[in-house]
Amino acid sequence: MSKERKNTLRDSVFESLKALIITGQIPPGARVTENDMAARLNVSRTPVREAFNRLERDGLVVGRPRQGYVVTEFNLTMFREAFDIREMLDGRATELAAANATAADKARLRDMLAECERLAAIPDRSTREQFEELQVGIDLHRVIAEIGGNEMLHGMLCGILDKCQQYVWTELLWLDEWQLTREEHTGIVDAICAGDVALAGERARAHVRGSRENILRLLQAKSDYQGFFAKAS
Amino acid sequence: MSKERKNTLRDSVFESLKALIITGQIPPGARVTENDMAARLNVSRTPVREAFNRLERDGLVVGRPRQGYVVTEFNLTMFREAFDIREMLDGRATELAAANATAADKARLRDMLAECERLAAIPDRSTREQFEELQVGIDLHRVIAEIGGNEMLHGMLCGILDKCQQYVWTELLWLDEWQLTREEHTGIVDAICAGDVALAGERARAHVRGSRENILRLLQAKSDYQGFFAKAS
DNA sequence: ACACTCAAAATTGTATACAAATTCGCATAC
DNA sequence: GTATGCGAATTTGTATACAATTTTGAGTGT
Structure with missing residues (x-):
């Protein structure tokens, strides 16, 4: 049991599995079985099984009855779908954050930006440090949604960001x-610190659009991306 | 086992419980235990437990470790949050539907409208028939999202609509x-049939906004709505 | 060499047994 | 009469046993 962040085994197994999937340590298309994971994490099948249920509900794995689970493969269509939704949710969350942010919230955001700059300034940094910058950059959006105050929106955006993180990092x-x-x-x-709701929202949406186009361009430039992306089912 | 729509018990239990909650037969704030539900549905605790996990992930119940589950209570804040998100998702889904609908899709939508009209024309109709009209009216939005073609958006909107249906019907x-x-x-x-993307989206958003304001007004007109809505925690 | 059959292995679905933690009530002390 | 403490009951958390189904592969017949 490498990680035990929560009280229940189910939650820690869920977090462990989610991390393994999002970071690509278990790649898209890989088959995962309850017994393997139970043995790997030194727990019984029961908490593993419940973690799988939540992962499936979050779209990180797909399971067919009595056939096992497979880490979700993604194709360009799903990628576009996710970013299309993220543009809306992130834009709205950022608007809310600009309207609601307190001084402490603003300081927190500035701190995260500074952490990104610090990580970026490291010369010849390792993959680990690159991953950390990606993590902080995505967490920035999560925190912005949290500041916005719409709990439901925050939860939905976190789910989408998990998928986006997996796409990018994988x-x-x-x-x-x-x-x-x-x-x-x-x-x-x-823009959030200035309290400019419209500007903050539009910058967030433009940021998501830009990321999407950027990634799509790079994906299509890779001659072998077919090897990574599943064939459209 | 009153309903068995899926292959696995877990799915049928989930659907049964979801229906009981959404229709208010198990009201917000009610305590639900695994043993009770297992006995009620004549299954063991295991599938009930997995159904509870999914319900919790969908926000229909909340569970605290070793304390049991409670049907989610909602307050005006959560109501506003849900409708704020729904306005975005429903608007976008309707735009996509206007862009993608085939002749068969359009016929399907018209059929659903006709069914609503038929149910509305029944004189002195029962609660059951009123509920059916509500159901078809909400399903219309689900079908529109399905026609839009963004699977992820469709799934998210269905979750929100479940909550809205519970709010309204309860x-x-x-x-x-x-x-x-x-x-x-x-x-x-x-607008969808005319292929007018912008008009369809705007009408959908206006529809959601109108429903929200309408319901909020009625709720505040009820002097005793405090009895239904949980106190803000 | 190829196809077909059947059995064994693998895997999830379900049930049940037990452990741990919380809650509730009753008895007792003051 | 009230408060406190302890134990039983309730309830979820976890593990394990068994059932059902799918897949796989070996073996055989042509």
Whole structure:
């Protein structure tokens, strides 16, 4: 049991599995069985099974009756769907954040930006440090949604961001574009701090659109992306 | 086992419980235990337990460790949150439907409108028939999202609509306003059939906004709504 | 060499047994 | 009469046993 963040085994198994999937350590298309995971995490099948249920509900795995579970494979269509939704949710959440952010909230966002800059300034950084910057950058959006105050919206956006994180990290994408991402994040936080609701929302939406187009362009530039993306079923 | 729509007990238990909750037969705030439900549905605790997990993930029940589950209580804040999100999702889904609907899709929507009209024309209709009209009216939105083609958006909207259906039906609301609802639904379907993306989206958003304001007004007119709505925690 | 059959293995679906934690009530002390 | 403490009952958390179904592969017949 490498991670035990929650009280119940079910929750810790869920978090462990989600992390393994989102970070690509268990790649899309990989078959995962209850027994394997139970043995790997030193627990019985029961909590593993319940974790699988939640993962399936979150769209991270798909399971067919009596045939086992497979980490969700994604194709360009699903990618576009996710980013289309994320544009709406992220835009709205950012508007709410601009309307509601307290001084403490603003400081928290600035701290996260500073952490990104710090990680970016490390020369010849490792994959681990690159992943951390990606993580903080995505967490920024989660925190913005939290600040916005709509709990339901926050929860939905977190689910979408999990998928986006998996997409991006599994493909190890756009390492040269992170500078642009940091600038856009700064612009969003600036607008939130200024309390400019419309500007913050539009910058967030533009940021998501830009990320989507950027990633799509890079994916199509990769001649072998067919190997990563599942064939459309 | 009154309903067995799926292959697995877990799914049928989930559907049964969801129906009981959405229709208010198990009201918000009611305590539900695994043993009770297992006995009531003549199954063991295991499938009941897994159904509870999914219900909790969908926000229909809340469970605290070793304390049991309670049907989610809702307050005005959560109501506003849900309708705020629904306005976005429903609007976008309707735009997509207007862009993608085939002739068969359009016929299907028209059929659903006709069914609403038929149910509305019944004189002195029973609660059962009123519920059916509500059901078809909400299913109309589900079908529109399905036609839109964004699977992820469809799934998210269905979850929100479950909550909205519970809100509305539990409160037995706005029986006199159904005529207006039918007219708005007709306007939405008309725009979809005409392929007018912008108009369809705007009509859908206006419809959701109108429903929200309408329900809020009626709720606040009820002097005793405090008895139905939980105190803000 | 290929196809077909059947049995065994793998895997999930369900039930049940037990453990741990919380809640509730009753008895007792003051 | 009230408060406190302890134990029984309730309820979920976890593990394990068994059932049902699908897949796989070996073996045989042509």
